[in-house]
Amino acid sequence: MTEVTNRTVTIRLDGTDVEVPEGATLLDACRSERIDTPTLCYSDVLHPVNACRVCVVEVEGSRPLVPACSRTVEAGMVVQTDTERVRHSRKMVLEFLGSSVDMSYASADVHGWMDRYQVDSGRYGPPRAPAGDRDERKAHAGHHGQVDGFTAETVAQPEKVDNALYMRDYSRCITCYKCVEACGEDAQNTFALTVAGRGFDAGISTEYDFALGDSACVFCGNCISVCPTGAIMFRSEHELREAGLWEPDEQHVTRTVCSFCGVGCNLDLHVQDNRIVKVTSPQDHDVTRGHLCIKGRFGYDYVQQLPDPLTSPIDEVLAAARESG
Amino acid sequence: MDLRFSEAEPSRDERAAVDAVLGPPDSTWVGATERTAGDTRLAHVGRRIRERRDELLPALDAVQSQIGWISEGALMHICRRLAVPPAEAYGVATFYALLSVTEQPPRVLHVCDDVGCRGFGANELIAGIEEQFGPEGTVVDDATWRRSPCIGQCDRAPACYGQIAGRDDTTLVGASVDDAISMLAGTDVPHPPVEIPQRGQAGLRLLRRVGVVDPSDLDAYRADGGYEALRRAVELGPAQIVREIKDANLRGRGGAAFPAGVKWEAVATATRRPKYLICNADESEPGTFKDRVIMEGDPFAIIESMTIAGFATGAEQAYFYIRGEYPLATRRMRHAIDQARRRGFLGGDVMGTGFAFDIDLRRGQGAYICGEETALMNSIEGRRGEPRNKPPFPTDAGLFGQPTVINNVETLINVPAIVAGGGPVYARIGTPDSTGTRLFCLSGAVDRPGVYEVESGTTLRELISLAHDAVDQISAVLLGGAAGAFVTADRLDLPLTFEDARDAGLGLGSGVVMAFGPGADMADAARRIARFFRDESCGQCVPCRVGTVRVEEALDRYLSNGHDPTDRSLIDEIDRVMKDASICGLGHTAGTAIRSALDAGLLGGAR
Numbered sequence: 032m033t034e035v036t037n038r039t040v041t042i043r044l045d046g047t048d049v050e051v052p053e054g055a056t057l058l059d060a061c062r063s064e065r066i067d068t069p070t071l072c073y074s075d076v077l078h079p080v081n082a083c084r085v086c087v088v089e090v091e092g093s094r095p096l097v098p099a100c101s102r103t104v105e106a107g108m109v110v111q112t113d114t115e116r117v118r119h120s121r122k123m124v125l126e127f128l129g130s131s132v133d134m135s136y137a138s139a140d141v142h143g144w145m146d147r148y149q150v151d152s153g154r155y156g157p158p159r160a161p162a163g164d165r166d167e168r169k170a171h172a173g174h175h176g177q178v179d180g181f182t183a184e185t186v187a188q189p190e191k192v193d194n195a196l197y198m199r200d201y202s203r204c205i206t207c208y209k210c211v212e213a214c215g216e217d218a219q220n221t222f223a224l225t226v227a228g229r230g231f232d233a234g235i236s237t238e239y240d241f242a243l244g245d246s247a248c249v250f251c252g253n254c255i256s257v258c259p260t261g262a263i264m265f266r267s268e269h270e271l272r273e274a275g276l277w278e279p280d281e282q283h284v285t286r287t288v289c290s291f292c293g294v295g296c297n298l299d300l301h302v303q304d305n306r307i308v309k310v311t312s313p314q315d316h317d318v319t320r321g322h323l324c325i326k327g328r329f330g331y332d333y334v335q336q337l338p339d340p341l342t343s344p345i346d347e348v349l350a351a352a353r354e355s356g
Numbered sequence: 357m358d359l360r361f362s363e364a365e366p367s368r369d370e371r372a373a374v375d376a377v378l379g380p381p382d383s384t385w386v387g388a389t390e391r392t393a394g395d396t397r398l399a400h401v402g403r404r405i406r407e408r409r410d411e412l413l414p415a416l417d418a419v420q421s422q423i424g425w426i427s428e429g430a431l432m433h434i435c436r437r438l439a440v441p442p443a444e445a446y447g448v449a450t451f452y453a454l455l456s457v458t459e460q461p462p463r464v465l466h467v468c469d470d471v472g473c474r475g476f477g478a479n480e481l482i483a484g485i486e487e488q489f490g491p492e493g494t495v496v497d498d499a500t501w502r503r504s505p506c507i508g509q510c511d512r513a514p515a516c517y518g519q520i521a522g523r524d525d526t527t528l529v530g531a532s533v534d535d536a537i538s539m540l541a542g543t544d545v546p547h548p549p550v551e552i553p554q555r556g557q558a559g560l561r562l563l564r565r566v567g568v569v570d571p572s573d574l575d576a577y578r579a580d581g582g583y584e585a586l587r588r589a590v591e592l593g594p595a596q597i598v599r600e601i602k603d604a605n606l607r608g609r610g611g612a613a614f615p616a617g618v619k620w621e622a623v624a625t626a627t628r629r630p631k632y633l634i635c636n637a638d639e640s641e642p643g644t645f646k647d648r649v650i651m652e653g654d655p656f657a658i659i660e661s662m663t664i665a666g667f668a669t670g671a672e673q674a675y676f677y678i679r680g681e682y683p684l685a686t687r688r689m690r691h692a693i694d695q696a697r698r699r700g701f702l703g704g705d706v707m708g709t710g711f712a713f714d715i716d717l718r719r720g721q722g723a724y725i726c727g728e729e730t731a732l733m734n735s736i737e738g739r740r741g742e743p744r745n746k747p748p749f750p751t752d753a754g755l756f757g758q759p760t761v762i763n764n765v766e767t768l769i770n771v772p773a774i775v776a777g778g779g780p781v782y783a784r785i786g787t788p789d790s791t792g793t794r795l796f797c798l799s800g801a802v803d804r805p806g807v808y809e810v811e812s813g814t815t816l817r818e819l820i821s822l823a824h825d826a827v828d829q830i831s832a833v834l835l836g837g838a839a840g841a842f843v844t845a846d847r848l849d850l851p852l853t854f855e856d857a858r859d860a861g862l863g864l865g866s867g868v869v870m871a872f873g874p875g876a877d878m879a880d881a882a883r884r885i886a887r888f889f890r891d892e893s894c895g896q897c898v899p900c901r902v903g904t905v906r907v908e909e910a911l912d913r914y915l916s917n918g919h920d921p922t923d924r925s926l927i928d929e930i931d932r933v934m935k936d937a938s939i940c941g942l943g944h945t946a947g948t949a950i951r952s953a954l955d956a957g958l959l960g961g962a963r
Contacts, residue, residue, distance in 0.1 A: 081745050082897050084937040095944065096936045101745055116936055120899070123933035127902035154926070155906055156913075173453030173722060173891045174502065180912030184905055206895065215441075221358050225447030226740065226895070229723070231905045233895030238362075238446035239428055239457065247360035247441060 040106040045113065057088055057099035057110060066112050069121060069144040071128075071259055072207035073100040076320040077217045080208045085124045085144070088112045096120055122148035130155040131185045131231075133203045136261030155183035161232070164188075165201070166240045169228030184231065193242035196250050196329055198269045201234055204262035210235060210254035218322040223247040224254065235262075252328040256311055256321055267308050278303055286313070289327040294318060296327050307331045359441060366433035373422035374430065377414050378437050387436040405439040410756075412438055412448060412738030417680075417719055420455050424462040424521030431457070440738070451740045451894075453722030454519060454680045462521035463499040465540055466681070470642045470888065471834065471881050472510030472799045472870055477531075481514045484533030489540055499540040505724065505888055506642035506838075507681045510799035510870065511806045512548065517681045525683040547684050550652040553806040553823065561785075561793050562769055563809045566653030571688055574695045577656040583701065585772030589664045590709050592775065597668035598624050601771070603779025605791045610636060610727070610764030611839065611865045612941070613854045619761050622751035623669040626759035633671035634755060634762040635662050635715075637678040637685075638732060640724040641837035642888060643868035646795040647765035649807045651678070651685035654769070655692035659715065661768040663706060664775055666713040669761050674715045677732050680722050690717055724892035728940050729762045730754075731894065742896045743940035766795055766867075786812030790853035794867060798823040801830060801873040810852070817848040819869060832872045832958055836865025838885045839945035841952035842878075878958040879915050882950050886911050889946040900943030903934040907947055919961030924954060 038053040044060055051060040056079075061068045072083040079101035087096035091109035096117065111117065125145050128134060129152030134141065159182035161168065166188075168175070178184075191199040206226065214224040223246045227236035237246035254263050271277040282303045289296040297316045301309040310328050314321035336351060366374070375381065381388040384395045386405060415434045419426050426449055435442045449455045467485065469478050485501055486492075492502050509515035512529035518539050519525050528535050529548045539545050554560060555567040570576040577583075589597050602617030623631055635658065639647040650658065662674050676693070678686055693715050696702045704712045718736055720726050726735045730744035733755045754760025770792055774782045783791045790812035799805045802824040810819055816835070821827050833843050841862050843850070850860055857864050872878065886908040895901045907930050914923035931947030938944055957963045 081939070084897050084899050084939075087937045095938070098745065116932075119929070120933045120937040123903075123929065124898045124937065127898050127906065127933075131902050131905075155909065170450055170457050172451055173505070175887075175891060178887070178908045178912050180909045180914075180916060183909060205898070206901070222441030223360075223443055225441075225443040227447045227450040228895070229451050229453075230890060230893040230895040231901055233901070236443070236446065236450075238431065238442035241362070245362065246443065247358055249358065 040104055042104050042106070042108040042110060044110050051104050053104070055104055057090075057097070057102050057104060057108075058086060060104055060110075061088075061099055061112060068099055068112065069125075069141075070100055071141070071205060072209060074209055074257055074314075076314050076322070077209055077212045077257065080212065083124065083128075083205065083207055085121055087117060087120050089114050089117055118148060122150055125150045126152050126155070128205050130158070130183045132205050132260065133187075133200075134205075134260060136203060137259060141259070156180070157182050158185045158187065159183060160185060160187040165232065165234060166236070168232040169234055169236060169240075172229035172232070175230075175232065186231075186234065192266075194244050194250070196252070196266055197243065197255065197263060198266055199235075199243075199263045201262055203260045204235055205260055206233060206235065207259060209257040209259070210263060213253040213257045213322065214248075218253050218320075219249065219251050221247050221249050221251070223249075250325045250329065251323060252310075252325070253322045256323075265309050271303070271308060277308075282308065289323070291326040291330060296323055298323070298327055300331065306335060357439075357441065359435070359439060361432045361436060361442060362428060364427070364429040364432050366427070366429040367423075370419055370423055370427065370430040371433060373418045374415050374433055374437060377418040378408070378411055381437055385436075386439070387433050402439070405437075408438050409440060409738040410736055412440055412445060413721065413735065414718065416445070416449050416455055417721060420521075420721075421525075422522055424464075425456040425458065425460050427459070438738075444739075448738065448740055451723060452680075452720075455721050461495050461498045461500050463540060463542060464519045465499070465501040465536060466504035466507065466517040466519065467501055467536065468505070468507050468509070468513075468515045468517070469503045469884070470506035471838065471884050472506055472643050473513040473515060474884060475872070475876055475881065476800060477514035481516075481531055481533060481536065485536050485540075488533060488537055497541070499542070501536070501540060504681075505891065506640070506644075508639055508645040508648050508679070510643050510645055510797065511551075513799065513805075517683075518545075524687070527681075527683060550649055550684075551806065552649060552653070552808075553804045554808060560809050561773060562650070562766070562795060563653075563807065565657065566649060569654070571653055571655055572691055572695075574656060574692070574699055574701075577654075582656055583660055583707070585776045586660050586663055586667075586701075586707065589667055589775045590707070590711070594624055594668045594670065597664065597775060600774050600779035601668070604770075604774040604782040605779075605788070606767065606770055606774060606782075607790070607854060608764060609766035609794065609867070611641065611836070611863070613864075616763055616767055619751055619763070620665065620669050623671070623759045623761045626751070628759055629670070630673060630758055631669060631671040632755040632758055632760040633662060633666050633669065633674040634729075634732065634736070634760060635674065635676045635768055636727065636729065636732060636762055636764045637676060637682075637689075638720045638727040639682075639765070639866070640679055640720075640727050641839060641866040641868060642885075643799055643834060643837045643870045644797050644866040645799075646797050646807045646867055648682055648685050649795075650765055650769055651682065651689055655685075655688045656696065657769050657772065658689070658765055659692055659696050659702070661771040662715060663701070663713050664771050665761060665763065665768060667706075667711055671761060672712045672714070674713065675736055675755070676715050676717045677720060677726070677736060678717060679720045679727075686717070686719060693717060723894075724888075725894045725940075725942055728942060731940070732762070733760070740894070742894045743942075745939055787851075787853050787855070789855045794852065794864070796852070796867040796869050798869050798871070800834075800871040801876065802871050812853050813851050815848065816843070816850045816852060816869070819852060820848065820871060824871065829873055830871045831874045831876070832878065832956070834868060834870040834872070834881070834949065836863045837868040838888050838949055839863075839941070840865040840868060841948055842956055842958055843952070844956045844958070878953060879960070882953045882959055883908075883911060883915070885949050889942070893942060893946070897937070897939045897943065899933045899937045900939070900946060903930050903938075903943065904946050906930050907934075907950065911950060914961070915959065919959075921962060924961065927951065927954065
């Protein structure tokens with residue numbers, strides 16, 4: 032989401048002078064130099080909120096480290112991306128998340144960074160669910176239960192399954208704000224989601240913890256497409272995972288164009304065992320930037336209910352097509 | 357924007373409370389009950405309504421203050437009135453400790469158990485309340501009580517803040533169990549008057565009028581030299597005022613010690629309009645109560661100072677953001693702002709000079725983080741009080757994205773003397789790098805706690821001896837507040853200047869000097885500080901959100917598990933990431949006091 036002009040500035044990045052477009056971020060500069068920089072709350076299609084702090088780098092003249100994802104380059108900046116301080120902060124951020132959140136569905140990149148920075152989440156003690164209901168606790172800012180130093184508090188809580196399309200498992204939520212942004216002004220303009228509560232008890236919520244169907248949610252699924260840890264997920268994927276049948280390596284992805292209206296959104300149909308199990312859109316697509324509406328995201332059932340037109344009698348094909356609307 | 361509201365309706369009282377702040381709704385589109393013919397043709401929502409987003413917090417405050425909690429119907433009504441998505445309003449309401457989205461009784465007694473009170477009477481007070489009323493959170497006859505972080509009454513510990521629906525909030529100081537029980541029972545307890553140990557002493561500059569000049573009387577203020585500085589300021593003109601402030605080398609008293617003249621100059625020379633001025637009166641650093649004393653004792657001086665600042669920087673609209681737990685200071689400031697406006701010292705034509713300037717008072721709702729300047733701006737804007745990443749700095753893109761000067765109360769009240777006497781004259785007080793006098797908040801194990809004004813450069817020992825006879829009986833001092841550090845008795849000769857403190861690896865913070873005697877339970881104080889930061893972290897960035905939890909856990913382990921050096925070094929590691937990678941000053945300083953206590957050997961174990 033960076034405004035890039037055709038002018039350039041020169042910065043010193045890990046000891047090398049590099050020329051970067053004016054207006055680019057330090058993360059852009061790192062990427063163009065192929066410096067692998069961990070990110071969690073950053074997305075190419077959302078405004079950076081720089082909340083996770085895993086992308087921090089050292090900039091000469093700044094006492095604290097600075098988030099690469101949102102700091103724009105300035106001529107003459109001297110930037111270090113792999114100092115002891117940087118490695119320490121990245122390791123600690125990943126350890127803090129690893130010790131408080133279920134990160135098992137995070138991407139292979141995330142697990143790779145955890146290995147690179149030698150994350151040892153176990154050193155904070157065995158995990159402990161917070162005292163009381165976390166939704167309750169969100170409503171009581173400024174007060175927390177008795178501390179127990181021999182366990183590490185986590186965000187563990189029951190799954191929320193309150194509709195046919197999504198499930199939410201906030202035990203996996205790192206509070207990166209991406210779903211809030213995608214639901215709000217960065218994509219859908221629906222504002223069904225917010226961060227409620229404060230501090231460690233803060234979390235993603237609807238008003239008064241309404242079920243999604245009672246909130247402003249329009250089930251576009253854009254929150255799911257930006258979630259880095261699987262805290263909000265398609266029911267189809269969740270149920271296959273629960274049954275031990277989720278096989279991403281076996282899935283075939285077919286790119287097509289959504290047929291519901293004239294906008295022309297690209298769809299990636301993820302197909303496993305000849306069933307559509309998930310629909311996404313490529314982030315680099317000019318029209319969608321990865322975002323879809325409920326029809327493109329979930330309106331695929333009719334495809335699967337049609338009998339095979341090559342082998343079935345034509346009457347059956349037409350009847351099935353009429354039935355599915 | 358799709359707005360979807362639930363069908364919950366506000367009660368008549370809730371509706372009245374909201375409409376008293378926002379004015380009556382002008383159509384059914386925004387919550388009116390009577391549909392007019394016009395409503396069927398025109399929807400009155402959109403930009404005009406959304407631009408009122410900054411009235412969200414005052415509206416939530418109105419319901420909380422009148423009804424005692426914010427029901428779904430009340431929240432929906434506010435959201436309709438202001439075209440705010442209900443989820444966002446819920447996110448805002450749940451951010452603040454004084455706002456409740458679950459039903460609670462109309463009388464809530466917040467009993468301070470923070471470092472300034474707990475070792476100094478609060479533990480006994482709480483034990484008494486538990487025995488006579490019931491455990492924390494018990495509801496008896498429309499009342500309940502809960503523990504609270506510091507409420508800025510440390511000179512009169514133990515203290516409580518009473519949040520009472522439909523009536524003025526109040527404060528209990530030097531509170532006995534009987535006082536607390538009678539407040540819970542609904543009896544009015546008179547608000548204590550402001551007191552300072554140095555009252556009326558010669559040589560005071562900032563505290564000169566406190567306890568001497570009637571704080572509710574504009575004429576009394578003028579008779580004591582009030583508004584002479586503003587007259588002088590108008591003669592000098594904006595550019596010269598900024599020069600005087602720079603020559604005075606006035607540095608911020610809120611904790612960061614940033615030169616005020618640099619901020620003023622940046623905003624004065626900014627070309628974008630409008631510009632804003634904010635006075636930060638969200639004094640919440642545990643152990644700090646100096647700004648409260650000024651607000652209660654000399655409110656017109658703050659207003660005059662703000663007016664000069666507005667004149668110098670070109671800001672016509674100012675906000676006075678005061679912490680919610682200061683009911684008397686809020687009343688005094690409101691009264692003073694009304695008086696000044698009525699008499700032409702605020703408004704469209706200040707003192708007949710043609711300069712327009714006005715002040716809007718905004719109440720905080722129980723969030724330490726809102727003392728951080730950008731969190732405060734988000735709070736005024738009706739958003740969660742989460743700090744913003746810097747740059748951009750407020751002088752460039754502050755309140756509503758516009759150039760903004762933000763100064764703390766104590767910083768601002770230095771302004772009249774600088775303008776009246778000239779910057780270079782002011783700079784002769786104190787040391788070259790720490791000019792002027794400073795206010796310090798003495799509390800804890802001292803004979804005469806209170807706010808003291810001393811020249812910069814006075815040593816810590818000299819300062820404490822003003823308040824305490826046997827300085828040699830003090831074993832440790834919490835300097836600068838919970839975000840500051842513990843210093844031991846061997847360091848009392850520290851001169852109280854920015855530069856000496858910095859060289860000693862310390863900070864003066866907000867002027868907290870909280871003394872502890874040899875018998876004090878320092879481990880308990882350290883635990884309370886760890887708890888404080890965990891409760892007050894906004895939760896936005898990972899280092900602070902999780903780091904403050906892990907510090908509290910590691911400290912608990914360290915203290916109850918034989919001072920294991922592994923836990924000690926883990927605390928150091930967590931403190932490092934909070935200092936290096938947190939977004940704001942809260943995270944940067946959240947581990948400082950605990951580490952200083954460990955380093956000084958105050959918590960046992962190896963140093």
